[in-house]
Amino acid sequence: MASIKDVAELAGVSRATVSRVLNETGQIKEATRDRVHAAMKKLNYRPNPLARSLATSSSNTVGLVVTSYRGSFFSELMAEVQEEMDQQGKFLLVSRGKRSRESEQLALQRLTDMRCDGLILHARNLYDEELIELAQQETPFILLDRQVEGLEDRCIAFEHAEAGKLAVEHLIQHGHQKIACLAGPRERLTARLRFQGYEQALREHHIDLDESLVAEADYDRQGGYQAMAEILERHPDITAVYSCSEEMCVGAFDLFREQNMTVPGDISVISFDSVSICTMLTPAVTTVHFPIKEMAAKASSALSSLMNHQPLRKLDTFKPELRQRESVRTLK
Amino acid sequence: MASIKDVAELAGVSRATVSRVLNETGQIKEATRDRVHAAMKKLNYRPNPLARSLATSSSNTVGLVVTSYRGSFFSELMAEVQEEMDQQGKFLLVSRGKRSRESEQLALQRLTDMRCDGLILHARNLYDEELIELAQQETPFILLDRQVEGLEDRCIAFEHAEAGKLAVEHLIQHGHQKIACLAGPRERLTARLRFQGYEQALREHHIDLDESLVAEADYDRQGGYQAMAEILERHPDITAVYSCSEEMCVGAFDLFREQNMTVPGDISVISFDSVSICTMLTPAVTTVHFPIKEMAAKASSALSSLMNHQPLRKLDTFKPELRQRESVRTLK
């Protein structure tokens, strides 16, 4: 690989000059600039980004921390971020923090070690304090789908509880009383919030919470299947289900099919969704929409602003939206 | 950020010594090793990977080139690669080459500029020659879902044509003759191959190819919907469809639902699949399986072998597999 030195020699100038034409900094005579360009072409020269980063302690790179690569949800999230960064000419580094705080710390460290110019964190397990501490450092970052006090201006938030309540109320308004809940893993804050929405809706409508109507799963299809099976075993007479994720909803449908249950004839279904898997099911299921795509886009553009030292337009939290389809029937 | 120099000073040794304990190279007295470790702890020292890479021209990193982030297919691919690399303690850099050769070149360049220790390329548009040229360089790489002459030992291949033929034959054996084809974009080799499978099956069974039974789409849901609509407009009497991607299949189902067509009553469906979206549809659709997950895993482990200078076990190409479900009915 040709280095700046080779270019300098071939062009008969100093490395400093080459660097200047490279970065279009300072004044250079057109003649020499041309010579340098020619040399670069001839040697097929590409600046070494590592050396560059080392020298400037910046990298033309932004880092993204996610918790998984699996599933359309993260696909969509990454794709959206990538697109913005393409426009900004930034290289995107993605790092996965699995399910633990340690692992997220590691993911974050790697990215900061790489001297990213900015970060987008979809971090579920880092402590608020760590984040606040991170905010002392100078590299800008945005928190995706998270709310931490004192960092409001960096948070792209969503009202999960509100959304859950909206969904369950929809069911109640259609006459349902015995409503099952496919809940997400209790360790996750957002899962707890979605569950709280369920609780609130019931409470406000004076329906007692029956824990045996709730089953927890890992947000995935298989888990949804099992959770649904458990509940149905205990309560064959439920008239509706509220699913806290699309994948779990698919799992529930797997079971329904197996048991020849029809939706919404035998059971009504409402679910969270973000990537419209729910519209692939038959019948298309009514959902509350978690707009991860728009949120990711917002996070990206907000980060871009930060990196360009532009003032941050106020970040408003995203609101849930009910998408009525064909999976809820009204009970007389 | 503390640097090696700070550690050295605090521990009262030279930077070289610190480097030695860091890399566990050479002999060091236990006492000093401890002092160094203590110093590192105290300063919360983490070696700068950029500097390291610059010095060693390696990076403990592997690069992955894909064509998109969108959809479960790439999710699965990335997740699988990531998992292997986690085990190897390698950091994964992913770069997206959109739809052009130039863009793939760029993606590849970025990765090599970053001095990746190895590469996995799911590159659709790079020329064979470029790949062969790349093979002259010393950084090892594996080609995922691609076959290029002279690089056989680096190719993880799949018999797309074979798979397509298998699918269409299945339809024919069930008595179908008027079979539509939802084809992928003609620019893509694998899409062409999948279409060739269609042609071959027809030919071998003495059915004339009718171009108006074929419509091309971009492998996506919306495209599948439209393509299916076009064909159906021209030929309301088809009895079966062969879809070259899961997403297009979903799109076709969207249309069927809209037109109150029932599967397999009104029309039989067979599709390619890799991430079992097809099992979410009702009825579950029969597919030929493209095992991207296993292939990605294989690519990863093969690359690991290469990077560890282990001999490469022979790479056998993956075979298609028919997954019978409920979307094909036999015509009398």
Place this chain on the structure above:
DNA sequence: TTGTAGGCGTTATCAT
């Protein structure tokens, strides 16, 4: 066992 010093490919500060 440990230290010295040069190099990796850039940028950036002085000079000139």
Place this chain on the structure above:
DNA sequence: ATGATAACGCCTACAA
């Protein structure tokens, strides 16, 4: 307008 030269943080002969 251009050239020395010292960083950037680490590795690695070569010496001691």
